[in-house]
Amino acid sequence: MLLLRDEETLAASLSQVREHTALTRDVLTGKADLRHEHGRKLVRTLAAAARSPMYAGRLGADLRQRVAAGDLTPDRALDEELAELPFLSKRNLSDSGPAAFTRPLSSFLHYYESSGTTGNPAPAPKAIDDLVTNTINIGEMWRRFLQPSDVALILINAPFAPAAYQFEKVLEYLEIMSLRPWVDNITGDYTRVLRLIDELGANVFVGPPSRLLEMVQFAHRKGIAPPRFDRLLLMAEQTGEAFQRHLSRLTGATPYVAAYGSSETGTIAVTCERRHLHIQVQSYVLELADGTGVRRLSGQSDRGELIVTTLDVPSRPLLRYRIGDLVEVDYAGCECGLATPVLRTLGRAQDVITFSGSGVRQDDLETVLWAADLPAPVVFNYMLVVRERAVVCLVTTDAEPSPAWTAELSARLGQLFGGYAVAVRPVPVLPPLASLGQYLGWKLSRVLDLNDAQNWDRLPEPIGAIVRDTLRALDN
Numbered sequence: 001m002l003l004l005r006d007e008e009t010l011a012a013s014l015s016q017v018r019e020h021t022a023l024t025r026d027v028l029t030g031k032a033d034l035r036h037e038h039g040r041k042l043v044r045t046l047a048a049a050a051r052s053p054m055y056a057g058r059l060g061a062d063l064r065q066r067v068a069a070g071d072l073t074p075d076r077a078l079d080e081e082l083a084e085l086p087f088l089s090k091r092n093l094s095d096s097g098p099a100a101f102t103r104p105l106s107s108f109l110h111y112y113e114s115s116g117t118t119g120n121p122a123p124a125p126k127a128i129d130d131l132v133t134n135t136i137n138i139g140e141m142w143r144r145f146l147q148p149s150d151v152a153l154i155l156i157n158a159p160f161a162p163a164a165y166q167f168e169k170v171l172e173y174l175e176i177m178s179l180r181p182w183v184d185n186i187t188g189d190y191t192r193v194l195r196l197i198d199e200l201g202a203n204v205f206v207g208p209p210s211r212l213l214e215m216v217q218f219a220h221r222k223g224i225a226p227p228r229f230d231r232l233l234l235m236a237e238q239t240g241e242a243f244q245r246h247l248s249r250l251t252g253a254t255p256y257v258a259a260y261g262s263s264e265t266g267t268i269a270v271t272c273e274r275r276h277l278h279i280q281v282q283s284y285v286l287e288l289a290d291g292t293g294v295r296r297l298s299g300q301s302d303r304g305e306l307i308v309t310t311l312d313v314p315s316r317p318l319l320r321y322r323i324g325d326l327v328e329v330d331y332a333g334c335e336c337g338l339a340t341p342v343l344r345t346l347g348r349a350q351d352v353i354t355f356s357g358s359g360v361r362q363d364d365l366e367t368v369l370w371a372a373d374l375p376a377p378v379v380f381n382y383m384l385v386v387r388e389r390a391v392v393c394l395v396t397t398d399a400e401p402s403p404a405w406t407a408e409l410s411a412r413l414g415q416l417f418g419g420y421a422v423a424v425r426p427v428p429v430l431p432p433l434a435s436l437g438q439y440l441g442w443k444l445s446r447v448l449d450l451n452d453a454q455n456w457d458r459l460p461e462p463i464g465a466i467v468r469d470t471l472r473a474l475d476n
């Protein structure tokens with residue numbers, strides 16, 4: 001999997017590959033003794049953390065002593081020590097910078113950083129050992145529905161983040177040819193990418209949904225046949241059922257939310273062939289927190305704020321890291337037959353827009369915009385512009401809509417935004433902001449609040465004029 005010149009490193013890496021593959025397969029089929037593995041790995045993780053300056057004040061003297069003397073038992077680590085450790089916030093981690101490492105920076109293979117959408121970017125470099133485990137964790141799931149005859153397009157414009165590199169490694173592990181082209185946000189020219197999809201027969205898309213939408217619209221504008229895929233492996237953005245159905249209708253593909261995790265934690269859950277995210281329990285100890293307290297996953301379905309302890313990132317271990325997501329963990333069993341629990345994300349509190357006391361979520365809005373019974377044309381993409389008690393919904397469509405169509409869609413949206421005046425306006429292209437979901441999240445990329453006058457700058461002409469006229473008409 002990795003080309004390594006040094007015989008000793010190569011041998012260590014190979015034995016890790018074999019050991020972790022065997023463990024992962026046993027965990028997926030329910031044969032592994034998970035409690036034993038968690039205890040064993042947690043002892044090793046605490047020993048690694050003791051070498052990191054970030055944990056200097058976080059691990060108690062007694063625990064340090066036990067770790068140093070080698071007499072910390074797996075049971076004690078799991079049942080007593082873990083619950084005593086302080087939580088680690090995103091802020092703690094990004095403020096620590098390289099102090100979070102247990103090794104010199106130069107011993108890593110690649111340097112990456114987290115996106116920094118919710119604070120300063122945190123270092124997220126890849127070392128051989130964590131790359132091996134994360135690649136196998138994803139690969140052993142994806143192999144259930146991908147095969148070497150597939151050709152995958154990785155379209156992820158995020159050079160600082162590890163995702164594109166990581167997915168390329170997974171496809172190598174599965175012996176699937178991939179290509180990883182780059183389309184910049186300035187020219188947005190997909191001509192060459194579309195030609196390559198066609199010539200190479202690329203049938204798997206890996207990337208954020210807003211990037212895929214942008215490519216489909218580019219093809220439409222240029223009169224190029226829209227790209228068709230068999231499978232979409234979507235990542236980096238919240239992609240609900242309505243959004244997935246929409247992408248499926250545009251590309252003919254089966255959509256999957258590919259994985260869940262972050263640059264800092266690695267990949268915590270990965271999709272199965274039945275489109276459910278399975279928790280990679282071989283590599284994490286997870287806890288859930290709510291008003292009633294904090295508890296480890298117990299084999300019972302549960303929900304709460306996710307707290308993550310990494311077991312397979314010795315170069316930068318995270319102990320009780322607050323990733324900031326509300327999740328639901330389901331032990332009811334998945335149709336795919338795997339033994340591991342399923343994870344569902346319940347979204348982030350900051351991704352709700354509030355109208356006259358009631359909240360509108362991304363999913364609510366997209367269910368209306370991409371409803372199967374909405375007459376043609378099809379909405380490609382959208383952006384909401386809000387000012388006082390008016391909402392303008394800018395849309396791009398696959399054909400020129402009639403006034404009756406915009407009236408119909410405006411009325412449907414009006415029911416969602418109770419008490420607000422709503423108008424739908426077709427535009428040839430959306431403001432560049434709308435394609436930045438991968439970096440900014442849904443609300444910041446798709447909802448523009450003109451109650452903050454500076455936001456007018458984000459509406460290039462002629463869109464600014466369209467919005468001004470529409471708001472004037474709504475006011476009258």
Ligand SMILES: [Zn+2]
Pocket residue numbers: 272273274275276278334335336337338
């Ligand atoms: Zn499943």
